[in-house]
Structures are given as structure tokens and as C-alpha cells.
Amino acid sequence: MTPAARVQAAIEVLDQWLGGQPVEKALINWGRSNRYAGSGDRAAVRDLVFDAVRCKLSFASQGGALSGRGLMLGRARALGVDPLFTGGPHAPAPLGDEGGSPPQGLAALDCPEDLAPALQAALGPDFAPVMTALQSRAPVFLRVNLLKSTRDAAQASLAADGVLTEPHILADTALIVTQNPRKVSASKAYAEGLVELQDAASQAVVQALPPLKGLNVLDYCAGGGGKTLAMAALRPARLVAHDANAARLSDLPERAKRAGAKVQLTETAKLPTVAPFDLILTDVPCSGSGAWRRQPEAKWALTLEKLASLVALQAEILDKVATMVAPGGALAYATCSLLNAENQDQATAFVQRHPQFALERQLRLTPLDGGDGFFLALFRHKT
Numbered sequence: 250m251t252p253a254a255r256v257q258a259a260i261e262v263l264d265q266w267l268g269g270q271p272v273e274k275a276l277i278n279w280g281r282s283n284r285y286a287g288s289g290d291r292a293a294v295r296d297l298v299f300d301a302v303r304c305k306l307s308f309a310s311q312g313g314a315l316s317g318r319g320l321m322l323g324r325a326r327a328l329g330v331d332p333l334f335t336g337g338p339h340a341p342a343p344l345g346d347e348g349g350s351p352p353q354g355l356a357a358l359d360c361p362e363d364l365a366p367a368l369q370a371a372l373g374p375d376f377a378p379v380m381t382a383l384q385s386r387a388p389v390f391l392r393v394n395l396l397k398s399t400r401d402a403a404q405a406s407l408a409a410d411g412v413l414t415e416p417h418i419l420a421d422t423a424l425i426v427t428q429n430p431r432k433v434s435a436s437k438a439y440a441e442g443l444v445e446l447q448d449a450a451s452q453a454v455v456q457a458l459p460p461l462k463g464l465n466v467l468d469y470c471a472g473g474g475g476k477t478l479a480m481a482a483l484r485p486a487r488l489v490a491h492d493a494n495a496a497r498l499s500d501l502p503e504r505a506k507r508a509g510a511k512v513q514l515t516e517t518a519k520l521p522t523v524a525p526f527d528l529i530l531t532d533v534p535c536s537g538s539g540a541w542r543r544q545p546e547a548k549w550a551l552t553l554e555k556l557a558s559l560v561a562l563q564a565e566i567l568d569k570v571a572t573m574v575a576p577g578g579a580l581a582y583a584t585c586s587l588l589n590a591e592n593q594d595q596a597t598a599f600v601q602r603h604p605q606f607a608l609e610r611q612l613r614l615t616p617l618d619g620g621d622g623f624f625l626a627l628f629r630h631k632t
């Protein structure tokens with residue numbers, strides 16, 4: 250595909266998205282009807298589309314329309330690059346008298362209007378810098394699996410396959426990929442379980458837990474198992490993974506095998522038979538606002554009503570797991586949210602409802618720290 254044809258493809262995908270189709274579905278639809286497109290073309294179209302989703306308001310303003318064409322024109326104007334509206338075969342039609350103006354206020358930051366007060370309250374002076382950071386692509390981070398490698402050995406193995414990395418300050422296990430991120434999944438280090446793809450802040454959250462060695466641990470919202478595997482590398486005596494949606498755990502046994510990690514999967518009904526636990530991690534469903542660089546669609550889909558129902562679900566999950574913590578044990582509550590309602594306010598409300606727990610520590614990270622935005626509250630059960 251020519252660069253102009255890729256832009257036209259992105260326009261078509263974005264039009265589907267703006268018409269109500271989930272962005273991943275729109276990309277799949279486009280891929281199915283353009284089977285000639287190679288992996289490089291697909292990746293390039295995906296990048297163009299996600300750039301535009303991240304910057305929907307500012308690009309639409311600069312491109313003069315909230316349409317696929319407007320967003321791609323706005324992107325070109327924002328970056329000062331040729332829009333490639335050449336009118337050639339498979340390319341967008343030539344430019345007409347399309348207007349456009351520099352975005353102002355919240356649109357310049359691509360911040361949804363309804364959520365702005367909550368984000369401003371949570372981020373204070375960091376509001377504009379954080380929203381600006383969320384307009385760009387996220388770096389690719391790897392976690393070195395200490396069950397199988399050291400950071401130096403993993404870096405050397407990756408470099409032999411052309412993937413260059415540097416240690417990242419957020420966690421001892423974190424590497425930031427500086428060259429050839431797309432080669433990671435084909436690298437020997439990845440195939441042999443020396444590294445996993447995992448955001449650096451997500452690694453920092455696991456690193457901030459109390460020492461896990463010898464403990465009986467539950468990952469209550471394990472999902473795909475990113476944090477489960479990071480915890481497994483800290484050698485707990487037993488690590489149990491649970492998720493309300495059991496299908497989300499389906500890849501975990503294979504991933505654990507590759508990582509040389511021991512993880513026991515447990516259904517909800519069987520949890521009482523394996524409780525209590527010395528430490529429970531609840532990486533709860535949340536707005537994902539700290540990860541809007543990676544999942545920009547979520548930024549435009551979140552409403553205050555959805556936020557309120559997430560906050561209620563988080564409290565419900567906390568109340569449930571509180572009963573499964575052993576006396577003197579720890580309960581870790583994590584979100585990838587930037588919002589106080591899901592973070593500090595939730596932590597404060599929990600200790601008010603459960604005075605048998607004390608809030609031992611909190612960790613708050615934003616994209617200004619390099620990784621995604623994350624929050625961790627660590628509660629200790631009073632004996």
C-alpha cells in the first residue's frame with residue numbers, strides 16, 4: 250500500500266468508528282475486506298487510527314470536521330506533515346476548501362468535557378501535562394522474568410534479535426524498548442519466557458507489595474494474568490488466580506508454563522475452600538483513565554454514570570475480598586485510574602466501612618512518571 254492508501258484506509262476505519270462501531274471491530278472489518286494488506290500496512294493503518302482516536306477533538310478542530318477525513322487532515326496539520334490527499338488510486342480525494350482552526354481549551358487537550366472537573370480535581374497542576382501526555386502513543390515496556398533471567402541477560406538476548414532496550418526507573422524488572430518494538434513477539438527472549446509485555450507502572454505496583462516470599466496469595470481480578478505472573482516471580486508459597494469472568498483466565502496456564510511460574514486457577518464457588526490468604530490483590534475493573542494512551546476509545550466512552558457504577562462495583566469487590574484476608578494479612582487495591590473517586594476516595598471509604606483494616610500505604614503514578622497512571626492502596630488487617 251502507498252502511504253496515501255494507508256491514510257484512505259484509516260479514514261474509512263475512523264468513519265466506521267464515528268458511526269458507532271468499536272474501533273477494533275472497524276479495523277477487523279477493514280482487514281477482512283482488504284486481504285492484500287500486509288502486516289506492515291495493517292500496523293501502519295492501526296497507528297494512524299489510534300493517533301486519531303487519542304486526539305479526536307484536537308484533530309477534528311484542525312481538520313475542520315469530525316469525520317475520518319477531518320481527523321486525518323487534522324493529524325497532518327497538527328504534525329506539520331503532508332496530508333497525502335493526492336487523489337491518486339486508493340488515495341483520499343484532493344483537498345477542497347476544508348477549513349479548520351487551532352483547538353482551544355479542553356479540545357486542545359483532548360479532554361472529555363464531562364470528566365474535566367474530576368480530572369482537574371485529581372491532577373491539580375498536573376492536569377494539562379497529563380492530558381497532553383495522553384495524546385501520544387505509549388512506550389513499549391517489558392518485564393524481565395526473574396524466574397528465568399536477569400535484566401542484563403534478557404537485554405542481551407533481545408539485542409541479538411534486534412530489539413534494543415534500556416532499564417526504566419519505575420521498576421527493577423522494567424525495560425523500555427527503544428528500537429524495534431514490533432520484533433518483540435518474534436524474539437527468542439519472548440518465546441522462552443525471559444520477558445513479558447507489561448507496562449512499567451503495572452510492574453511498579455507489584456513491586457510495591459509487601460514481600461510475597463512464602464505467602465499464600467490470591468489475585469482476585471487476575472484477567473489475562475499480567476500481575477499474576479509478575480507476582481509469581483516473587484516466589485509466594487502459593488498463588489491462586491481468580492476472575493469473575495473465567496474465560497479471561499484461559500491463556501494463563503500456557504503463559505505461566507512459558508514463564509516457569511506456578512499458578513493455581515480457582516472458580517468463584519471454590520474460593521471459600523482455599524481462603525484465607527496472607528495477601529489478596531484486587532486489580533479492579535476501572536475507568537482505565539491512566540491507560541488512555543493505550544485504550545483511547547475508553548476516554549470517549551466513559552460517562553459519569555459509568556464511572557459511578559464502576560465505583561460501586563469496586564466497593565462491592567473490596568467488601569467481598571475483605572472476608573478472605575487472614576488476620577494480620579494484607580489487602581492490595583489497584584486501579585489504572587487517575588480519578589479520586591476510584592482511588593483515594595475508595596480507599597478512605599473502605600477503612601470507614603471496615604475498621605478492622607488500616608490503610609498502610611498508597612502509591613499514585615501518572616503518565617508523567619513514564620508508564621500508565623496507576624493507583625495502589627495497601628490495607629493491613631489488624632490482628
Ligand SMILES: C[S@@+](CC[C@H](N)C(=O)[O-])C[C@H]1O[C@@H](n2cnc3c(N)ncnc32)[C@H](O)[C@@H]1O
Nearest residue numbers: 470471472473474475476492493494532533534
Ligand atoms: C483491570 S482487569 C485485571 C487486569 C489484570 N490484573 C492484569 O494485570 O492483567 C479487571 C478484571 O476484573 C474482572 N472482574 C470484573 N468484575 C469482577 C468481580 N466482581 N470479581 C472479580 N473479578 C472481576 C474482569 O473480568 C477483569 O478481568
